Amino acid sequence: MRILETQNLTREFGGVIAVNDVSFKVEQGLVTGLIGPNGAGKTTLFNQITGMDKPTSGKVIFDGKDITGLPAWKISRLGIARTFQNIRLYKDLTAVENVMLGLHFKVGTDPFRNRFVQAIKSYMFANSENMDMYGMAMEWLAFFDISNSAQEYARNLPYGTQRELEIARALAAEPKLLFLDEPAAGMNPAETAHLMSVIEKIRSLGVSVVLIEHDMKLVMNICDQITVLNFGMKIAEGTPNSIKSNKDVIEAYLGREEI
Ligand SMILES: Nc1ncnc2c1ncn2[C@@H]1O[C@H](COP(=O)(O)OP(=O)(O)OP(=O)(O)O)[C@@H](O)[C@H]1O
Ligand SMILES: [Mg+2]
Numbered sequence: 001m002r003i004l005e006t007q008n009l010t011r012e013f014g015g016v017i018a019v020n021d022v023s024f025k026v027e028q029g030l031v032t033g034l035i036g037p038n039g040a041g042k043t044t045l046f047n048q049i050t051g052m053d054k055p056t057s058g059k060v061i062f063d064g065k066d067i068t069g070l071p072a073w074k075i076s077r078l079g080i081a082r083t084f085q086n087i088r089l090y091k092d093l094t095a096v097e098n099v100m101l102g103l104h105f106k107v108g109t110d111p112f113r114n115r116f117v118q119a120i121k122s123y124m125f126a127n128s129e130n131m132d133m134y135g136m137a138m139e140w141l142a143f144f145d146i147s148n149s150a151q152e153y154a155r156n157l158p159y160g161t162q163r164e165l166e167i168a169r170a171l172a173a174e175p176k177l178l179f180l181d182e183p184a185a186g187m188n189p190a191e192t193a194h195l196m197s198v199i200e201k202i203r204s205l206g207v208s209v210v211l212i213e214h215d216m217k218l219v220m221n222i223c224d225q226i227t228v229l230n231f232g233m234k235i236a237e238g239t240p241n242s243i244k245s246n247k248d249v250i251e252a253y254l255g256r257e258e259i
Helices: 042-049 072-078 095-103 114-122 128-143 158-172 189-203 216-222 240-244 247-252
Strands: 002-013 016-022 025-027 033-037 057-062 080-082 177-181 208-212 225-230 233-238
Touching: 002 042, 002 208, 016 042, 016 233, 025 208, 033 042, 033 216, 042 057, 042 177, 042 208, 072 080, 080 158, 095 128, 095 158, 128 158, 158 177, 158 189, 189 208, 189 216, 216 240, 225 240, 225 247, 233 240, 233 247
Parallel strands: 033 208, 033 225, 080 177, 177 208
Antiparallel strands: 002 016, 002 025, 002 057, 225 233
């Protein structure tokens, strides 16, 4: 089943066509890779889908519903979560507090309350609901195997743990579809290996994952499907094996990488 597709999506910035007529699809329950050289339009495509920016033309269909141009908060309520290329944690909160903030973005909560304000309030005023949320946040940290870091300030955590904490926070919103923008960037090999096992676990929860990544070992090992962008255009899509041997992809991107 298809959980998401873009139809002829285009985003122009002045004269630059960052995303050019891209029809991208994501199947339910799979890990889909989005790869391509720097500046190929990968993050811009994420931004159009997640409501951080509006496409110039084309459509985004999620779960059978046209979500083109909806604001980010509505899209997150429908069940799409994301992380960013640069780390965006609350550095002066602890790991568990960061995940508790993520819990407030859970799908299906009252659409009319200001969830950010609620999140800050319940952080400030501990109450019984807050204790439940604490327990749930601890569960997510355990899922990521980082419970030992629960009481550390985010700023003091090792780099790889910070990146995983961001994913934990996004996942705490219980999305159907999770977008990760270069989760392994800057990680050492041990951190990358841990991240790979975490992504496998996320897939086993039934959450669909879309992953932008330059680490080809990670991409080729865990993705079920891969889409390749170059200069804003989709140049290939298919299984890791078909992508590895695709002439256009080798020329545009893989030729310069070690696989
Ligand atoms: N807000 C913006 N205004 C103008 N140009 C932009 C904007 N955002 C992106 N671009 C341009 O769009 C193109 C695609 O950028 P994008 O960040 O999507 O690439 P990317 O594939 O994510 O690259 P990387 O692998 O380096 O992260 C680039 O030429 C970039 O300069
Ligand atoms: Mg990018």
